[in-house]
Amino acid sequence: xxxxxxxxxxxxxxxxxxxxxxxxxxxxxxxxxxxxxxxxxxxxxxxxxxxxxxxxxxxxxxxxxxxxxxxxxxxxxxxxxxxxxxxxxxxxxxxxxxxxxxxxxxxxxxxxxxxxxxxxxxxxxxxxxxxxxxxxxxxxxxxxxxxxxxxxxxxxxxxxxxxxxxxxxxxxxxxxxxxxxxxxxxxxxxxxxxxxxxxxxxxxxxxxxxxxxxxxxxxxxx
Numbered sequence: 001x002x003x004x005x006x007x008x009x010x011x012x013x014x015x016x017x018x019x020x021x022x023x024x025x026x027x028x029x030x031x032x033x034x035x036x037x038x039x040x041x042x043x044x045x046x047x048x049x050x051x052x053x054x055x056x057x058x059x060x061x062x063x064x065x066x067x068x069x070x071x072x073x074x075x076x077x078x079x080x081x082x083x084x085x086x087x088x089x090x091x092x093x094x095x096x097x098x099x100x101x102x103x104x105x106x107x108x109x110x111x112x113x114x115x116x117x118x119x120x121x122x123x124x125x126x127x128x129x130x131x132x133x134x135x136x137x138x139x140x141x142x143x144x145x146x147x148x149x150x151x152x153x154x155x156x157x158x159x160x161x162x163x164x165x166x167x168x169x170x171x172x173x174x175x176x177x178x179x180x181x182x183x184x185x186x187x188x189x190x191x192x193x194x195x196x197x198x199x200x201x202x203x204x205x206x207x208x209x210x211x212x213x214x215x216x217x218x219x220x221x222x
Contacts, residue, residue: 008105009083015210016080017050022185023176027067030060032077034067042215045076048084055086061094108209116191120199125188127181133168136177138198139190141166146200146217158221159196196222 017033024035024044031052035044046064048056065075075096079087080103092098106112116122125135141162149157169177180186184206191200200218204211 005082009080011210012080012103012105013050013083015207015212016047016078018207019185019205019212020044022180029063029067030054031056032060032064034064036071036073043073043076045074045078047078048087055084056090058090058094061090065094065096119193119195120191121193122189122191125181125190127178132178133174135190135198136174136188137166137168138162139188139201139203140169142190142198142201142219143215143217145219149220153220155220158219159199162198162219191218 020035023038025038027034027036028049029046031049031054032046033049034046037043046068061077064077068075077087077091077096081088081100082103088098125139126132129135144165145157145161149155168174177186181188187204187206189202189204190198192198199222200216202216203214205214206212
């Protein structure tokens with residue numbers, strides 16, 4: 001079991017170190033790597049540098065935070081505690097709040113059942129279809145509204161708030177998203193109803209034989 005877990009963590013480290021690199025400028029700050037977004041989209045974060053001889057230090061954290069402030073990016077760090085256990089105390093000592101989230105791994109070949117509510121259909125965005133730009137805009141608007149509303153309870157923000165921030169990506173951002181989709185690196189899914197349009201969205205990011213489900217967001221009214 002220990003060997004199996006070690007292999008899983010190594011596969012995950014490779015994934016986390018690789019997944020942003022095709023759309024980011026990579027900066028090394030001691031024991032940390034900062035991914036700087038090279039185009040439009042959600043800002044990235046810093047994480048432990050793979051293969052670094054030492055764990056990230058307080059000075060590394062301070063250097064990355066200064067760089068993030070200069071870039072106007074969130075002072076965000078992500079890491080797997082089992083792989084880099086010492087970073088928790090270092091980040092907390094720097095005064096940053098830490099969200100501890102369970103690492104959820106689905107076994108190879110597992111296919112969990114998922115029920116879809118009546119009146120809702122789930123589909124994958126067709127990156128080659130004529131509606132790709134509109135689908136991508138709706139997906140990103142749902143994510144913006146969903147992540148902007150704290151908690152998981154039902155709230156009032158819904159289709160009107162989604163439509164208020166709806167914006168078709170500029171040509172460069174659209175080309176980047178399409179390139180990643182065509183390559184198989186990104187798969188985007190939406191849940192929609194005939195009356196209210198896109199209600200929820202999520203993306204799957206793939207590197208080799210590892211994929212991460214990310215960006216799962218639902219309009220609070222749904």
